Amino acid sequence: MSLLSAIVLIFLVLDPLGNIPFFLCVLNRVEEGRRKKIILREMGIAFGVLVLFLFCGHYLLFFLQISEPSLSIAGGIILFIIAIRMIFYGSDRVFDDIMKGEPFIVPLAIPSVAGPSAMATVLLLMAREPARWPEWLVALAVACLLSGVILFFSSGLIRLLGERVLVATERLMGMILTTVAVEMFLTAIRTLYP
Secondary structure: OOHHHHHHHHHHHHOHHHHHHHHHHHOOOOOHHHHHHHHHHHHHHHHHHHHHHHHHHHHHHHHHOOOHHHHHHHHHHHHHHHHHHHHHOOOOOOOOOOOOOOOEOEOHHHHHHOOHHHHHHHHHHHHHOHHHHHHHHHHHHHHHHHHHHHHHOHHHHHHHHOHHHHHHHHHHHHHHHHHHHHHHHHHHHHHHOO
């Protein structure tokens, strides 16, 4: 996998466009001036959690005795389910009730941004080629930065593009992610049965 492919994959899994309605919904009761600071803080926390999984994921796999093909198949299945939900249902509402006050870590950083699929993706990248960790770290940083910029300007983005365009874009991202998920699954099958 190239660096660009890794950036695109992580970016699609982070799903910033799909997270816009959720972020706006959770931050609805927070005053306008605090929203952008909260988004920056939560993206920083999500990045930190994903970096932790990037570097400690290998030890976690060893401790749990999970093979790379198993992780690839599991990651592919998770990505496929998320992609199908993106295509047919739109943004997944992780929490039905809106928190009172200012959210911290949950639900914005985890699981909205650094959810199970993002954790599985960075674990899988590192498990496949651990020697390329600087590239995976750059890919993660760039994908998180792009996602953060989109979420940072999310209020204006909805006004500029409209909700229909955002939903259509999210569904397109879901279709691309479906293809990536199937490829992960097939790669694992080829590894098991060459």
